[in-house]
Amino acid sequence: MSVRELVVLGTASQVPTRHRNHNGYLLRWDGEGLLFDPGEGTQRQMLRAGVAAHDLNRICVTHFHGDHSLGLAGVIQRINLDQVPHRVTAHYPRSGQRFFDRLRYATAYRETVALTEAPVDADGVLATTPAYTLEARRLSHPVESYGYRLVEPDARRMLPDRLAAHGIKGPDVGRLQREGVLGGVRVEDVSETRRGQRFAFVMDTRLCDGVHALAEGCDLLVIESTFLDEDAGLAAEHGHLTAGQAARVARDAGVRHLVLTHFSQRYTEPADFERQAREAGFEGELTVARDLLRVPLPKRR
Numbered sequence: 353m354s355v356r357e358l359v360v361l362g363t364a365s366q367v368p369t370r371h372r373n374h375n376g377y378l379l380r381w382d383g384e385g386l387l388f389d390p391g392e393g394t395q396r397q398m399l400r401a402g403v404a405a406h407d408l409n410r411i412c413v414t415h416f417h418g419d420h421s422l423g424l425a426g427v428i429q430r431i432n433l434d435q436v437p438h439r440v441t442a443h444y445p446r447s448g449q450r451f452f453d454r455l456r457y458a459t460a461y462r463e464t465v466a467l468t469e470a471p472v473d474a475d476g477v478l479a480t481t482p483a484y485t486l487e488a489r490r491l492s493h494p495v496e497s498y499g500y501r502l503v504e505p506d507a508r509r510m511l512p513d514r515l516a517a518h519g520i521k522g523p524d525v526g527r528l529q530r531e532g533v534l535g536g537v538r539v540e541d542v543s544e545t546r547r548g549q550r551f552a553f554v555m556d557t558r559l560c561d562g563v564h565a566l567a568e569g570c571d572l573l574v575i576e577s578t579f580l581d582e583d584a585g586l587a588a589e590h591g592h593l594t595a596g597q598a599a600r601v602a603r604d605a606g607v608r609h610l611v612l613t614h615f616s617q618r619y620t621e622p623a624d625f626e627r628q629a630r631e632a633g634f635e636g637e638l639t640v641a642r643d644l645l646r647v648p649l650p651k652r653r
Contacts (some may be wrong), residue, residue: 376397387410415491
């Protein structure tokens with residue numbers, strides 16, 4: 353059975369706290385797993401969340417600040433230790449190649465897995481599979497940073513009443529779907545477009561065009577909200593978003609489910625982030641992330 357869900361491994365920014373690990377997020381997309389921003393302690397959080405190295409198909413790093421990448425060394429070595437049988441692809445800013453190399457070979461170990469390096473150096477499509485297209489967009493942070501977006505291809509939803517009106521049933525339905533036309537009836541005559549699901553991952557950034565492009569029309573948006581609105585000056589200075597800014601992005605982009613994360617250790621009350629997001633006018637489903645939380649993608653429209 354296909355599963356599409358976000359597994360939150362860590363939600364802290366800069367330093368971990370008693371209750372928040374460094375960043376780490378696994379997106380389960382049917383039979384694939386995409387690990388985003390594995391910060392320090394990700395390997396242990398994977399164990400606690402029931403995530404195995406065999407679950408990983410891609411690793412996507414937004415930028416090379418430690419809270420988003422120091423876990424790479426352990427995760428890559430675990431992939432090799434467990435002899436993951438499939439290819440694993442790593443995406444990261446090309447400008448940080450020296451950091452990736454240091455983390456990949458931080459200590460001695462036996463390489464057993466074909467890890468494919470696919471660095472990012474511009475906006476655009478990174479990979480296309482039957483299940484999704486993976487895209488990247490440049491963000492605004494003191495070091496080069498990219499956000500990621502998955503888009504499922506649109507498909508056709510067959511309409512039983514129209515099929516019945518044309519006398520199409522049983523195996524003929526599948527034949528019509530495969531061939532596009534049957535007895536003069538086109539597949540478009542008995543179906544409608546089923547919009548593919550969309551997911552975006554936006555970490556450390558100020559407001560910029562890339563943030564809005566990534567969020568547009570998302571079913572699930574995971575976005576940093578390091579600061580509360582009263583600290584907007586600090587957010588801009590350090591290249592981050594506030595809870596209200598993140599929520600307004602989601603509101604304007606028509607996001608269905610908003611996940612706020614990457615919280616500064618200066619704050620101890622998660623409800624403040626939810627309150628400010630609602631005050632900003634976001635009316636969809638809203639989650640203030642906590643470690644080890646599982647967030648399913650919304651049901652199809």
